[in-house]
Amino acid sequence: MSEEKHSGGRPRDADAAASIKAATLKLVRERGYNKVSIAAIASAAGVARQTLYNRWNTKADLVLEAVFEETGHYADAPLHNPNKSCKLQLEAFLIQVFTHLDESGSPIRSLIAAAQEDPAFREALRERFVKPREVLVIDLLQRAQDQGELSRTRDVKMLSNFIHGAFWYALLNGEPVDARLARAIANEIFVA
Amino acid sequence: MSEEKHSGGRPRDADAAASIKAATLKLVRERGYNKVSIAAIASAAGVARQTLYNRWNTKADLVLEAVFEETGHYADAPLHNPNKSCKLQLEAFLIQVFTHLDESGSPIRSLIAAAQEDPAFREALRERFVKPREVLVIDLLQRAQDQGELSRTRDVKMLSNFIHGAFWYALLNGEPVDARLARAIANEIFVA
DNA sequence: TAAGTTTATAGACTGCGGTCTATTATCTGG
DNA sequence: CCAGATAATAGACCGCAGTCTATAAACTTA
Known part of the structure; x- marks a missing residue:
C-alpha cells in the first residue's frame, strides 16, 4: 500500500x-x-x-518536510497527565512547542511567511503544523471543563485561538517565545 | 522642521x-x-x-507607506465612546480594523510575510501598524477595568495579545476576518 | 536483446528584487 | 556664468526560485 x-x-x-x-x-x-x-x-x-x-514543489515544501520529519512528533506532547493540573499541562505543552521552535532556528517564521503567498503550501502547513496543535489544545481545554478546572461558559475554540494567536503574534513580531510567555498564557487562560 | x-x-x-x-x-x-x-x-x-x-528601501516599505497613508488614520477609532459598553467598543474597533483589512485586499498579510525576512522592515511595520493598535486596545481594556466591566485580576497586556493574536492567527491561516470574528473575540474577552 | 519508461544530470532560460554605473538634468552658492 | 551637488534615467548586472530541454542512466516487459 x-x-x-x-x-x-x-x-x-x-x-x-x-x-x-x-x-x-x-x-x-x-x-x-x-x-x-x-x-x-x-x-x-x-x-x-x-x-x-x-x-517537492517549492523550497517551502522541502523545508517543511525536513523540519517536521525529524522533530515530527507533532502529537507526542506530555498531555493528559492526570497528576498535573490542566493549567500546568498547558504550560508544559507550550514550553515544549516553544523549545522545538527555538532549536529549529525558527524556520517556522519563514514557513508562515511563505504560506502567505502560496495557498497550496498554506494548506500543507496547516495540516502538518497548525491543526495537530489545535487539536491537542482543544482536547486539553475540554478536559479542563470536564474536570471543573475551566468554566463551561468559556468557548474552548476561541481560547485555543487566543493561545495559538498569542504565540504566533509574539513569534512574528520578534518577541521572545519562551517559558515566560508559556506561563503568562496559561495563567491568563486559567484565570480564576 | x-x-x-x-x-x-x-x-x-x-x-x-x-x-x-x-x-x-x-x-x-x-x-x-x-x-x-x-x-x-x-x-x-x-x-x-x-x-x-x-x-524606499524595499518593495515592502513602499507598499506599507502606500497602504497606511491613505487609510493612515491608525488611531481614529471610535473608541472611548461613553455611550457604549467597553465590550461593544472593542467589537466596533475590531470590525473597523477588519473592514480596512478587507478593502485593502489584504496586502497586510504580505507585509507581515515580508517582515519575517527583514528585521528593519519588521520594526517599521511594528511602529506603523502593530503598536498603534496595541495602544488603543490596552487603553480600552484599562478603561474597562476602571469602570468595573473587566476584572482587575486580568492582565490587560496579555489580553491585548490574545485579541491581536486571534486576529493575526485567523488572517494568516486564511480564515475569515469579519464581524463574526470580532464579536467572538469581544465575547470571550469580556466573558462573565 | 530491444523497446519503452522514468529518473538524474547539466545547463539554458525567465522573472523578480535589489544594486551599481554612466549620463543627463536641475538646483544653489560664488 | 561657473563649479559643485543631488536627482532622474536607462540599462547592465547579480542572486535566486522555478521551469524547461536534451542527454545519459537504470529499470521492466516482451
Missing part, C-alpha cells in the same frame, strides 16, 4: 530524499531559511537541482 | 512620491502584492525604477 507500482523506468534514488532533507535541515539551522539557496542544498546533498523539484 | 535644507543639487520631483504611491495602491489592490513588480509600479507611475529605490 505504501509501495508504488513503478512498472518500468529508472527507479528513484532511494537515498536521495534522506540526504536532501538532512542537508536542508543542517543548512537551514546553520544559516537560516533565506540564506540557503536550493542550489546550495542540492550541492550539499550531492544531487542535481532538478532532483529536488522532482520531489 | 519638516523641510529639509537641500542646499544645492537637483530637487526631488515633488509629485513623484504621490504618483508612485497612488500607482502602488491601485496595482496592489487590483492584482495583489506579489503579482505586482517594482518595474510595473514604476512604469505605471511614469518614473524610472531607481526613483522608487531613492525613496
